[in-house]
Amino acid sequence: MTDIDIRKDGHAGRITLNRPKALNALTYEMCLAIEDALWEWRADPTIKLALIDAVGDKAFCAGGDIAERYATGTAGDYAYGQRFWRDEYRMNALVSEYPKPVVSFLQGFTMGGGVGVGCHGSHRVVGDSSKIAMPECGIGLIPDVGGSYLLAHAPGHLGEYLGMTTDRMGPGDAIHVGFADLYVPEDKWQGIKAHLCADGDLAALATAARPAPDAPLKEAQAQIDALFGGGSLGEIVDTLRADTSRFAQDALARLSRSAPLSLACTVAILHQLRAEQGDLRQALQLEYRFTSRSMEHGDFIEGIRAAIIDKDKSPKWSHDLDRVSDSDVAAMLRPVEGTEVTFERRSEA
Structure with missing residues (x-):
């Protein structure tokens, strides 16, 4: 196996993630294999579309496999993680820019690295079990793998809300926010996949699609926009503290569990992408400025220790919510010294 x-x-060119016991967490080798396959199929006239799915009913992909990055980072080797992120981001862009349809079926958890594989294609399918999220701030990162691009283009300030609180989207919200396109009952998925492979015709998707379920975040849009419209982490925190509603206090509690430096940089990246109308490539390059420094100068190693290694759920972050300065943010988001993210096909492929 x-x-x-x-x-x-x-x-169809088929890509099936096959680590169900690990919730299909994405390894470095899996990233490279996806990239190689997509490049090979581009020039194959018999391949009309790419179909990405996963084994098991619990998760499409619950994130990137971070064990090796933690092990190398704690040993002072930051190059491995930096290379992983560069190669992963290049693959994310390839999915987004692919000249043939890319159809993904997103059951269960689709988080972090799973978003990078499954939420940049042309036809993103969700069902009743779908739970999509960008939980990176909770482990000392920022919404990456192009997640910042999706969040920056979400209606209103839902991007800030989702990126900072790490809240999960059901199928209706995923479509409303822009992480998915079609709601299809999951008992229809196997038949649709068979049709897609047999004739390469996307009509089967349109025929099977049903109206999207309720979207609670859409209903809360006005309140979220009022609470998360601030220009910085500090402004958003002040607004949440001043609002005694249950929704605001729950959001504040969620923020309080995440890395303040990550939260502040998330706000900065989303605002920059909106102001500059940045595309996915710009988003990935901005994300890499942070992730490439996250082990040595950020909270990534501590976040993984608390969540995955020791599992004490008590990370000791480098900053308090009220003490992330503009200079701290600028230091994490300044241009990269050394190798940056590139988008050409890698030479060893």
Whole structure:
């Protein structure tokens, strides 16, 4: 059994994540395999679309496999993690810019690295079990793998809310926010996949799609926009503290569990992308400015220790909510010294 099953099936190039016991967490080798397959299929006239799915009912992909990055980072080797992020981000851009349709089926948890694989394609399918989130601030990172681009283009200030609180979206909210396109009952998925492979015709998707379920965040849009419209972490925190509603206090409690430096940089990145109308490539490059420094100068190692290694859920962050300065943010988001994210096909492929 391999971690990823890549094959041709009729008129479809198939990519199936196959680590169900690990919630299909994405390894470095899986990232490279996805990239290689997509490049190969670009020039294959018999392949009309790429179809990405996963084994198991609990998760499409619950994130990136961070154990190796933690191990190397604690040993003072930051180069491995930096290379992982650069290669992963290049793959994310390839999915987004692919000249053929990319259809993804997002059951269960789709978080972090799973968003990078499954939420940049042309036809993103969700069902009743779908739970999509960007939980990176909770482990000392920022919404990456192009997640900042999706959040920056979400209606109003839902991007700040989701990126900072790490709240999960059900199928209706995922479509409303822009992380998915189609709601299809999951008992129809296997039949649709068979049709897609047999004839490469996307009509089967349109026929099976149903009206999206309720979107609670859409209903809370006005309140979220009022609470998360501040220009910095400090302004948003002040607004939340001044609002005694249950919604605001719950959001504040969620923020209080995440890394303040990550929260502040998330706000800065989303505002910059909106102001400059940045595209996905710019988002990935901005994200890399942070992630490439996250082990040595940020809270990533501590966040993983508390959440995954020791599991004490008591991280000791480098900053308090009220003490993240503009200079702290600027230091994490200044241009990268050394190798940056590039988007050309890697030479060893």
